[in-house]
Amino acid sequence: MLAVSSSLIAGAGHAAAASVGAGSPPAGLLDRLAQVADPRDPRGVRYRLATLLAIGVCAMSAAGHNSLTAIAEWVRRCEQRELARLGCPFNPVTGRYRVPDERTLRDAYARVDPAVLTGVGYGHLAALARPAIAAVTPDGVGEREQRRAHRAAATDRPRRAAIAVDGKCLRGAKRPDGSRVFILSAVRHADAVTLAARQIAAKTNEIGEFAPLLDQIGDIDLTDVVITADAMHAQRAHAVYLVQQRHAHYLFTVKDNQPTLAAQLRRLPWKQVPILHRQSSRGHGRAEIREVQVVTVDDVMFPHARQVVRIRRRRRALGTKRWTSEVIYAITDLPTHQARPEEIAVWAREHWTIENSVHWIRDVTFGEDASQVRADNTPAVMAALRDIIRGTFRLTGWVNTASARRAHTIPTATL
Template structure:
């Protein structure tokens, strides 16, 4: 099966009539990641080793370091040359890194630096005039899926979801599990920043450092959505006063005083300002949104309290399950319509459905027992690059795209490695 990207010195993307823009290839981008190794005795370039991981993970069935090493051993000499592997003049062949080399290097790479470089590459691919609308090799079935994918309701602001994920198979030497906190764009599920949470701490203390990693990205007027764990006063102050952004936080009983205030609001007297019904994933769901303007909540900059009532039932039953969720935002009524708030609240689950679930199910992340130093977070960053590139290339199904790139040449072409 052919690759969904065109072969070129670097990927040439764009529609037929639009001016074509050459995007710097992934191998060149990965050269910007800081190499933590002592330069003495280095045989393989860091960009080469990282590119091998990305291209191998793009092929179905290659989810572990062992599989990545097997993938590169099966590459032909021409493909090893494209990856930048060193040439051995004594054997007349290109050298192939083994699993131990990959393992040792990945353990030392800064995952935050790798994520930042990957974000720069993906941003260039997603830029207007650079993204391919119907790439070569994307089958008719995939194009129909992408066309049927529901588009988010139009909003006046971009939104970023912040959420943590436990790598269930990876454990540190002290037995503690590895957690990664990520910031993901609602619009295209591209990961902006990721941060491995140190032992003996939690997501709360890493919220601001995570967003500080994208300090060069202007968050002004951007809405940051987060679950109840991050409904913290310090987070609200940081977003509004330091980053000039906005927040939409879910509120639960981890903030008992605030939750009690929201439950005491006269919601029965407030009309439903937005209602949406949807069918999919084996259920029928109705969402109703009520919004109350507030000025005296015990939470910094809070301007609106939101009550979201979700009713769900399976097609084969008439019984409805009801869930009520409360949220708060600093945006006043004239700056955030109920429909917009409903969209941000619903699309916050992008990070679960389009990022965490795909990494768990399609890439087998939870089953991975990689645990050495930074390796779990580095592998997660590589998976994110693959996942986002496939999405931007026009594939609606990641597993199908990986099956289409089992041939090394197709994977290298997908990532713009000439």
């Protein structure tokens, strides 16, 4: 069978799947999952909802277990003591713990509210982060992983925390009418922890879900927090909501979906504006130079606007001499003394955290785009479980999620 190692136990808590020699965990994920309301008819319910969700977390933490079928196979291979810790019911007739099948998992996941599950997952990750476990590198993490973690910790942080908001299409999940499933998420820049997520209903888009998404994290004070978003969310209503209702700040990319605003930004006297910040980097097979120019404006062109930013990115593949160039415009409500050019550059670059550390990992490491589950809320629930696993690994010291999943896949010596 497959066992689960000690770092996931630290994340999954007292009732997670067992690990040989695992120590006492700091918190119980099973107890937190019990906070998710069970929408099923209580008549005939054999497995607690928290147990079924915990099985999904533990199973998908191991490499190769990306589907409901694989999750059901994983739990069938669990030993009796592991099923007991997961909270599976005991059958006095056979003297063994019962194991849920794929249909049981599928029916339960389809009815769970993914927004509530994401909130419970964030509560678990927030509690896990308090003991500063992220500063500890778990056994088995290679030297390369340690160097990456050290570089990430040594990076100078801006004065304000930032949260990225972006949507993702689950390409393999199609509704009966042929429409695709989209999920809008809010992810913290500093550690890529998902704070909230909402499944976008059919015949609508991300714009109408922006405020409801951030309302889900109403227990988190957004005062002085910078919300970064792509051009789709460069909406006047979003700016008013953030500044006036949540007392937060915004950094919105502006493109041609807002033609009037985009034209105004391009017409600013950029040739007369000096480059206030320049940064060079090499990695991933390319060299890159980023140059930042800033112009102070008023809120006539956009609600509460104080600065317009022009970021020029120049790239070339290593070993070549040809450079490609890209120019990005952005707008923020923060005045010059509250947002230096180098801070804006960090926020703009780290907005890609949601793509590189969340969407890409779910797609490539967990095979999310290949998943064809589509019944009701199942795609969003599976995405929320993947975020819990990804966040747990990250907060327990793993930089590479794929490496962590492989480490949590331990075959036994017997066949």
